Amino acid sequence: MATNDPTSGMPPFINRRLSITEWLSYVAAYDFGRIAPTRVVLHHTYIPTIEQWRGLATMQGMQRFYGAKGWRSGPHIYVAPDGIWLATPMKDIGIHAGTGNSGTAGGKLWYSIGCEMVGYYDKVRPSGAVWEGTKAVLGGLSKRLGIAPRQLISFHRDYTNQKSCPGWAVTKDWVWPEIEAWLGNQAAPPQPPPPVQVGTPTPENEALLDLLMNESFQRRGDGYNPDLAFNQYAVQHSLGFPTAKAATLADGGKTYAYQAFARDTLYCEVPRWGEVGRLSDLLGGSIPPSGLGRALLDATYRASGAIFHPDWAFHQYAVAAKLGPPLAESTKLKVGGVEYAYQVYALDTLYNKIPDWQAIHRVSELASASDAASAQLRDALLSATYQKAAGVAYHPDWAFHQIARKLNLGAPLSDSYRVTSGASQYAIQVYATDTLYNIIPKWQEVRRALPLASGGSGVVALSAGGAVPAAKPRAGMQASTLPEDSEIAVVLGRGAVFEQPGAPFHIVRYRVPFAAASGTRSGARARLLVLHSSTGSAEEDLRAMAAPDAQSMAHYYITAEGQIYQLADDDRATFHAGMATWQGRRQNINRISLGITVQRSTKGYTEAAKKALAWLVATLRERYNLAHVVRWGDLDADSRPDGADLSW
Numbered sequence: 001m002a003t004n005d006p007t008s009g010m011p012p013f014i015n016r017r018l019s020i021t022e023w024l025s026y027v028a029a030y031d032f033g034r035i036a037p038t039r040v041v042l043h044h045t046y047i048p049t050i051e052q053w054r055g056l057a058t059m060q061g062m063q064r065f066y067g068a069k070g071w072r073s074g075p076h077i078y079v080a081p082d083g084i085w086l087a088t089p090m091k092d093i094g095i096h097a098g099t100g101n102s103g104t105a106g107g108k109l110w111y112s113i114g115c116e117m118v119g120y121y122d123k124v125r126p127s128g129a130v131w132e133g134t135k136a137v138l139g140g141l142s143k144r145l146g147i148a149p150r151q152l153i154s155f156h157r158d159y160t161n162q163k164s165c166p167g168w169a170v171t172k173d174w175v176w177p178e179i180e181a182w183l184g185n186q187a188a189p190p191q192p193p194p195p196v197q198v199g200t201p202t203p204e205n206e207a208l209l210d211l212l213m214n215e216s217f218q219r220r221g222d223g224y225n226p227d228l229a230f231n232q233y234a235v236q237h238s239l240g241f242p243t244a245k246a247a248t249l250a251d252g253g254k255t256y257a258y259q260a261f262a263r264d265t266l267y268c269e270v271p272r273w274g275e276v277g278r279l280s281d282l283l284g285g286s287i288p289p290s291g292l293g294r295a296l297l298d299a300t301y302r303a304s305g306a307i308f309h310p311d312w313a314f315h316q317y318a319v320a321a322k323l324g325p326p327l328a329e330s331t332k333l334k335v336g337g338v339e340y341a342y343q344v345y346a347l348d349t350l351y352n353k354i355p356d357w358q359a360i361h362r363v364s365e366l367a368s369a370s371d372a373a374s375a376q377l378r379d380a381l382l383s384a385t386y387q388k389a390a391g392v393a394y395h396p397d398w399a400f401h402q403i404a405r406k407l408n409l410g411a412p413l414s415d416s417y418r419v420t421s422g423a424s425q426y427a428i429q430v431y432a433t434d435t436l437y438n439i440i441p442k443w444q445e446v447r448r449a450l451p452l453a454s455g456g457s458g459v460v461a462l463s464a465g466g467a468v469p470a471a472k473p474r475a476g477m478q479a480s481t482l483p484e485d486s487e488i489a490v491v492l493g494r495g496a497v498f499e500q501p502g503a504p505f506h507i508v509r510y511r512v513p514f515a516a517a518s519g520t521r522s523g524a525r526a527r528l529l530v531l532h533s534s535t536g537s538a539e540e541d542l543r544a545m546a547a548p549d550a551q552s553m554a555h556y557y558i559t560a561e562g563q564i565y566q567l568a569d570d571d572r573a574t575f576h577a578g579m580a581t582w583q584g585r586r587q588n589i590n591r592i593s594l595g596i597t598v599q600r601s602t603k604g605y606t607e608a609a610k611k612a613l614a615w616l617v618a619t620l621r622e623r624y625n626l627a628h629v630v631r632w633g634d635l636d637a638d639s640r641p642d643g644a645d646l647s648w
């Protein structure tokens with residue numbers, strides 16, 4: 001029986017290709033062990049497309065992507081133009097459909113098989129080798145498990161309202177009869193007409209939403225994927241964004257996975273990924289002396305670099321008021337000659353005058369303060385909040401900052417920065433409970449990301465003169481849970497700044513769906529900048545570095561026009577260099593460097609590119625205290641032309 005397929009890498013993938021004939025023999029003899037799956041969830045990859053597919057190289061690229069996020073498993077099967085690829089062993093619970101991964105029914109554990117069709121099927125149905133292979137996979141599993149197609153096959157979009165997956169063109173009134181005909185060795189029935197989608201996400205909105213959600217979830221987490229039950233649950237229950245990466249702990253002889261989000265910490269027993277619980281339900285507003293609730297509470301604080309003290313007033317207040325996890329340890333500041341203690345939480349910042357420890361106040365109570373003393377205290381505490389939570393400055397005249405304060409979006413998780421999706425650039429800033437963004441240069445059309453996930457517009461109606469009152473929460477709602485499905489009026493202070501001034505250049509995040517050509521630094525830190533050159537077109541270079549099977553990628557790419565794109569976070573090691581001798585020792589330069597590629601025209605480097613490079617190098621050197629800038633061609637004898645004429 002086929003249960004011992006050798007796996008490698010993380011998450012463990014088989015990475016073996018089967019023909020349809022080999023697959024049917026394989027599944028017919030497969031031993032699922034003690035528990036057999038009872039569902040198959042059908043997906044499309046969206047990216048990679050059929051044109052991007054490169055077989056094993058693409059499989060390994062996706063595997064690296066999942067591994068970088070800390071996943072312990074992934075989908076089970078990929079049906080590609082070149083065959084049927086085995087990934088996560090079918091006897092193991094996979095990660096592919098959020099709460100559709102697994103669960104309990106009637107006291108018994110169930111789980112599903114994740115089947116990915118390579119391609120993008122919002123507009124056309126799968127055909128050819130991909131659809132023939134998919135029919136064999138679905139039909140073979142139906143036959144092996146003894147479950148009829150209509151009871152066995154579900155879609156990824158059944159478990160989330162943010163995805164069209166497996167594509168809007170793929171419908172059950174087409175799939176089920178096709179599999180039934182395959183099982184009966186009959187001709188396929190006539191295809192039903194393609195569906196007319198009303199009120200569903202457009203591909204453009206879906207791409208933008210993917211980008212915004214991933215940016216928001218990776219500020220303190222591992223990036224966003226609705227296939228993870230924690231992520232899916234957090235979005236469905238408006239818990240905001242992660243404040244720490246997912247981790248595990250042991251309690252009572254069991255292992256639990258957990259992750260802190262802005263409004264609560266989620267947990268599940270391993271490997272029952274779909275059975276998501278909430279820390280707040282375990283606590284009930286009180287602090288237990290021991291047990292799973294206390295273990296999760298302690299772990300939530302540790303994940304943010306703080307220590308939980310059950311006898312501290314701040315901590316007691318935060319548990320009772322459900323302010324979410326802390327984002328830093330408590331500390332002190334002096335305002336107007338008065339000393340205060342404060343601690344930043346995801347949903348609010350607590351403070352008190354020293355030594356009046358029990359007289360606790362919240363910064364949100366000062367949001368609309370107009371007297372000079374209260375406004376001074378508010379701005380001082382908000383400055384401390386921005387610095388502690390995200391290491392950035394608070395600007396009371398910036399529109400994003402004013403809107404976040406008035407809507408009580410919680411602590412910032414990032415500075416404002418630029419991203420690109422399709423042909424548009426966006427300015428965004430991530431907060432604990434939502435992300436603000438606008439299309440550049442439409443600065444006054446500020447929107448919220450999470451309403452987009454629910455099919456809304458997320459428009460924030462702005463008024464600069466103080467004549468329009470801010471929307472008030474419905475009865476029984478806290479300010480931090482304002483309705484997200486309608487326009488919300490926000491009064492901005494006079495002189496609010498929409499486009500943040502200062503930098504002569506802007507760094508734009510370039511969307512890299514799989515980040516195949518990157519990994520962890522394995523504890524090392526960046527110590528030098530490595531410069532590269534490219535004579536290709538910017539569009540082709542960026543697309544190649546972002547491809548699922550990419551073998552190389554720099555952190556930054558500078559176009560001939562002086563536009564700076566960032567493809568990976570600085571704390572990641574990208575595959576832009578390799579082994580070389582530096583400072584007398586042969587070592588992996590990727591682990592200890594940041595890579596910058598500069599586009600070179602046929603006439604050399606443009607003035608715009610050189611100025612952008614000078615600014616970026618100066619910015620990164622100051623940010624990370626980097627003393628060394630080298631050209632890759634100077635380190636590697638086989639790469640002499642790379643950056644050779646970059647004067648540095």
